Amino acid sequence: MRVVGLMSGTSYDAVDAAAADLTLDEDGTLRLVPLGMVSAPYEDTLRAALAAALPPAPTTLGDVCRLDTRIGQAFAALAVRADRELCAGRAELMASHGQTVFHWADAGRVHGTLQIGSPAWIAEATGRPVVSDFRPRDVAAGGQGAPLVSLVDLMLLRGRPGVPAALNIGGIANLTVLPATGPPLAFDTGPGNALLDAAVRELTAGRLDHDADGALAAAGRVHPPLLRRLLDEPYYRLPAPKTTGKELFHPGHLRAALAPHPGLAPQDVLATLTRLTARTVADALRPLRATEVIASGGGTRNPALMAALREELPPGTALLTSDALGLPAAAKEAYAFAVLGFLTVHGLPGNAPDCTGARGPRVLGSLTPGRRPLTLPPAPTRPPGVLVIGDRSAGDGRCVSAAAASAASYRPAAGG
Structure with a gap:
């Protein structure tokens, strides 16, 4: 399945989109071939409005509504571009983390979390189904709702x-x-x-x-x-x-x-x-x-x-x-949410309860249909246990296990 993961982090400076071909083998090996990344900064007025609404600043429901729409439109524009430039127009699924605007934590417990950027704009612009709103299900199950990338990390580290x-x-x-x-x-x-x-x-x-x-x-x-x-x-x-x-x-x-x-x-x-x-x-x-x-x-x-x-x-x-390990550092979180979207549409859990504190594994997110009738793929016989990163340039589908990748010490590139 060809999936585009969409992400804007707590720096709220830009939206990133990473495209991947994902295949789950019967033995539980999840194979990810990175197809590339595109990014677009938030417009100055949108970023200023977002910064002005974030805690501890006061805001209004009208501000939240306007931000939800404008951020959804920014995500949608980049999703269209990612499908065109990275997937040759053949993306099958969009997975959007959205923009975190509040994480309600008190005395070590998370009571709620809010990510905005309405997925309807992405579905309407791309015609593809969209998985979004990943974090609340883990929170509802007693978890922290983060770090949700921990499940992908664990598959990469094993x-x-x-x-x-x-x-x-x-x-x-x-x-x-x-x-x-x-x-x-x-x-x-x-x-x-x-x-x-x-x-x-x-x-x-x-x-x-x-x-x-x-x-x-x-x-x-x-x-x-x-x-x-x-x-x-x-x-x-x-x-x-x-x-x-x-x-x-x-x-x-x-x-x-x-x-x-x-x-x-x-x-x-x-x-x-x-x-x-x-x-x-x-x-x-x-x-x-x-x-x-x-x-x-x-x-x-x-x-x-x-x-x-x-x-x-x-x-x-x-x-x-x-x-x-073959996973671009600048796009790892966007690729991680592509994986989580893939798991959701296959009916597979996307959280790691030991890491988030949830009561158990949960299928994450909400699904917004695209233009075509919504057809979900059959549920796999077993969930993935290991993530293997593919080498797109090899041209033969060859994949390199993260476990076998080089462990050489980091050396910063010239110019950072």
Whole structure:
């Protein structure tokens, strides 16, 4: 099945679409051949309206309605483009994560989660069925609703030596770890790029929205008192499973931390925030004795962050990106939601209860029909256990197991 996964993360800067050919073998091997990725930034007015409506800012139901429509239209436009450019017009399914605008977490429990971007616009524009609204079913079953990519991570990690971990660095950073013994774990470690991006916008009066290539952080020095204050946040000491978002790690959180330290150079603030992300990830991994970390997400394009992470990880811990396994780091989450959409239409669970805390496996999402009568594929005889990444360039359908992929240490590309 040819599936397009659509994703906009907690940085809310763009919509990503990744297309994949997916095949589930009778032995439970799920084969994914990446077909490519396209991305489109949100229009400036839409991004500004979204930023103005996010917590802790007040908003109205009218604002939410307008955002739901406009974000749905942005997703739809990119879905049409992805079908045309990546699938030659032969996509069979769209899988849309939507845009998270609120994650209702209190005292370690998630009571609700809201992703907007109406799937009706995607179905109408593409004519294809759309799976969307993945997270609420896991929450209704007592789970955190995140990280939902943990199921895909586990299939990717199985068979790798030692204690492998998958790390995604978006606005929020999250981990999936497959211990040598015992159940797997997955949780949000804290901010990835969220506070970094907020600081850049604040310190440049909106002239910049991110630290390109980590250049500002690389020119600064860590300020230990500020780092200690940031690390005092109680979230970091909560047990897993746990999830968080910009409801906690927002510009006000940053301003409160900076208040006792006026006059810091912007470069030093960014160096400190970069170290915060690296430190909290490494602190979360240390007791789990991870032997390798497979990173993905926008943070992997920040050489300063990757260098700080390498310094913070215990000696001997390998750091690589998911590109080494054949899954592009910039598009991994979009590919993951393509997989989750595939599982949904086949009637298969898309959550990992050990990771999210749900009471059991659940089929995720809601299905919006396309233009044709809705026909679901037959249910497979067994769910997938291992994810195998295909090599499209080979032209012969050859696939390379993630377990056999190179584990060479990450080396940032020139220019980040």
